Amino acid sequence: VFSAIMNFKKEEAAKLIEKLDIKLDSEDKDKEGKPLLKAVMRRWLPAGDALLQMITIHxxxxxxxxxxxxxxxxxxxxxxxxxxx
Known part of the structure; x- marks a missing residue:
């Protein structure tokens, strides 16, 4: 995912995003490079919830x-x- 997005391989990135069942907003789909990577990672691996849970546990x-x-x-x-x- 990282390689496809950061190397601006739109078709490959789109296939990976679809395979991983990541739902992006229409304005996020138009992004390229680092902004697109941020949008994909926020949807795919939401760190905020995991960090909050780890903080409250530990x-x-x-x-x-x-x-x-x-x-x-x-x-x-x-x-x-x-x-x-």
Missing amino acids: LPSPVTAQKYRCELLYEGPPDDEAAIG
């Missing part, structure tokens, strides 16, 4: 993270309201 909640990050980030006294709460 990053701790702010409350949990606060407990062990406070010592590293906060420079004030450890019994201060900002450090405790």
Whole structure:
């Protein structure tokens, strides 16, 4: 897909897009090169949803993270309201 689009092989790119069942808007079909590649990749492999899911699964909640990050980030006294709460 990358090679066909970036080397401006319109017929080959169109066949691949059709085989992969990627639905493009009419204005996206008229694009060439990098803009077309971006449009195809957004439809084929939507990274936003995957990244959001990975972030929510792997990053701790702010409350949990606060407990062990406070010592590293906060420079004030450890019994201060900002450090405790």
